[in-house]
Amino acid sequence: MKPKDLKRPYSWEERHPLLKDQVFYVPEYYDEHKKALFPPFQEFFGNENPVHLEYCSGNGEWIINRAQENPEVNWIAVEIWFERVRKIYSKTVNYGIDNLMIISGEGLTFAREYLPESCLDAVYVNFPDPWPKDRHAKHRIIQRPFVDELKRTVKTGGTVTLVTDDPTYKGQMEYEMQEWPKIAPLNENYGSSFFERLWLSKGRDIYHMSYANH
Numbered sequence: 001m002k003p004k005d006l007k008r009p010y011s012w013e014e015r016h017p018l019l020k021d022q023v024f025y026v027p028e029y030y031d032e033h034k035k036a037l038f039p040p041f042q043e044f045f046g047n048e049n050p051v052h053l054e055y056c057s058g059n060g061e062w063i064i065n066r067a068q069e070n071p072e073v074n075w076i077a078v079e080i081w082f083e084r085v086r087k088i089y090s091k092t093v094n095y096g097i098d099n100l101m102i103i104s105g106e107g108l109t110f111a112r113e114y115l116p117e118s119c120l121d122a123v124y125v126n127f128p129d130p131w132p133k134d135r136h137a138k139h140r141i142i143q144r145p146f147v148d149e150l151k152r153t154v155k156t157g158g159t160v161t162l163v164t165d166d167p168t169y170k171g172q173m174e175y176e177m178q179e180w181p182k183i184a185p186l187n188e189n190y191g192s193s194f195f196e197r198l199w200l201s202k203g204r205d206i207y208h209m210s211y212a213n214h
Contacts, residue, residue: 001093003086017114022092023085026105026114033113041119044101045074050121053078055107055141056128060088062193067100073121078103078110107141111149120153123160127195130166140169147176154213159183161190161210165199170207180211 009020015027017037024038041051050073054063057077067075077100079085085104092100103110131139142162150160160180162173185208196206 001090003083003090006086006089008082021089022100023089023102023104024114026103026110028106033109035114035116038114041074045099047074049074049099051076051119052122052124053120054124054126056080056125057084057088057102058127059084059194060091062124062126062191063100064088064091064095064097065191067097068095071099073099075100076103077101078105078107080104080106108146108149111146111153115149115153117152118155121155121158123150123154123158124163125161126163126193127165127199128169130164130169132166132168137172140172142169142173142176144176151213156213158213159210160213161185161208163196163206163208165195165204165206167205167207170209173209177209177211181214183210183212185210 006023009018009025010016015030017027017030017033018025019037019039026033042048052066052073053076055078057063057079060077060079063075063077067073077088079088079102082104085102088102091097092102125142128141129139131137154160160177162177164170164173190208199206
């Protein structure tokens with residue numbers, strides 16, 4: 001299938017949380033979220049395998065590859081932009097991937113409204129938008145409310161990996177995660193993505209930071 005084959009399942013006026021096929025839709029500017037609408041992982045995936053989640057999944061290249069290479073893990077891709085969700089979904093269908101759930105919506109809202117406590121074995125945030133202008137910095141995902149949700153949803157001993165090419169954002173990430181024990185970055189066999197290749201081609205450094213929940 002092609003990305004354009006995935007249509008929005010409702011109009012703006014009729015928006016509501018919805019699970020359709022492998023996509024869970026979290027509408028914007030909506031205040032009637034109900035945790036019961038989100039299926040337990042065991043029910044959705046049909047097993048009790050570890051659950052790894054990627055926020056800011058972009059076009060899905062990184063997580064699609066991880067899901068294919070690690071079928072013993074259940075994967076969740078969270079992406080706010082619907083045009084990118086379409087690309088992730090089309091790849092999931094075309095490659096016959098059944099260990100991947102896609103979240104179409106904003107990461108913090110999804111975590112806060114739908115994820116139960118201590119449900120994730122690992123979280124990855126790959127190249128989140130750095131919002132480089134000072135007046136836009138408030139839109140960065142790695143801030144205290146999001147880190148609080150990481151603390152709540154990642155299992156004790158579970159890991160969080162943050163990847164960025166932006167040195168200013170790197171500093172903010174380290175500040176927000178300063179209470180988390182730092183562990184060796186998971187660089188080896190970590191996988192590549194469009195943004196990694198793009199920034200490396202422009203001569204930028206890539207920063208991998210990994211932490212364990214405690």
